[in-house]
Amino acid sequence: MKKIFGFGIKERTPLGFCDGNRSTSLQSGNENIDSHYWRNFYAKYKPKEKLHKAASTGKVEKLVSILDSGKIHVDNRDKKNRTALHFACACGHVKVVTFLIANDCEIDLCDSDNSTALIKAVQCQEEECATILLKHGADSNIEDVSGFTALHYAVCNGNSPMVTKLLAYNANIEAKTKDYLTPFLLALRESKVHVADLLIRKGANIHALDEFRRNALMYAVRCESKDMIALLLQRGIEVSHQDGFGWTALQYAAASHSR
Structure with a gap:
């Protein structure tokens, strides 16, 4: 009976967006x-x-x-x-x-x-x-087979000075990977909030969407950054935006907190 009604079964978010281990092979900060x-x-x-x-x-x-x-x-x-x-x-x-x-x-x-x-x-x-x-x-804007530019890799490393330098040499701040991740969205996906903040100050588009139409607010929820969430809300990001699965940032936040 429990299986039929789903009692005791933990709900999974679309494609595991807020589930499980979020860490990648990359460490936080400038490490x-x-x-x-x-x-x-x-x-x-x-x-x-x-x-x-x-x-x-x-x-x-x-x-x-x-x-x-x-x-x-x-x-x-x-x-x-x-x-x-x-x-x-x-x-x-x-x-x-x-x-x-x-x-x-x-x-x-x-x-x-x-x-x-x-x-x-x-x-x-x-x-x-x-x-x-x-x-x-x-x-600085040549893309590798994954659609990553040098700027994307600087973001993954959490290397703010390198990000700043690449932008000074005309790196495209809105370049997208094959998953439609801009450097800004990638920074949030990798929990490099300090780099995401830098990119906003450098003019990154906070309204960019990934391949599943997830926006920056959803990524900020995923990396549990209250400061970034507050900044995005202050800058007018669409709270009610639905991704390709019909989920909003609020639903992702609720799913994340229920883990």
Whole structure:
């Protein structure tokens, strides 16, 4: 009988929006991605070509020797289309990045995930490398296979200074991922409220909707930020807005509190 009437059965929100563990592999604040993530990342990003090995280990002298031979081009790619610049940026070797740019490498080449060296630098929180690339004209609005730009990754890392710098170099504050997440919505999804607040101050559209027509108020409810909820209400966000499932922010709040 209990099963028929649902007694004792906890109601689930659409697609688990307010259910279960909300954490991702990313930590809060300005901390780095957790060590397990990094071990997996570097295992997958292990260079095999001698040019790329030299770049990933910061050996400028070795790079000079390799390129002076004339047999290997500065933009040689591996099987995943990664260049020496990708490896140097992912590993944070500023001198190598500077050397490669001085030797006319292509700054915006994409690997097989459509990631540029700038995206790798931002993902890995190598801010000095990212700054060098931006100063030399790197395109901050190239999207990887998930539709993420460098700005999205800076948001995921909770890296406010990097977010500010990218915006100063014309990063699109309204760029959308394949899930229609703007940097602002992504900041709320990842509970990076301090970054969401920064993006609002930089002019982010608070009325943006994701692929399920969820608005920022719903995301603020999800990350349980009373300050963000208050700010959004103050700025006139639509309280009665219904998402693609017919739910309002108030319904998500009630479901969240009943967990």
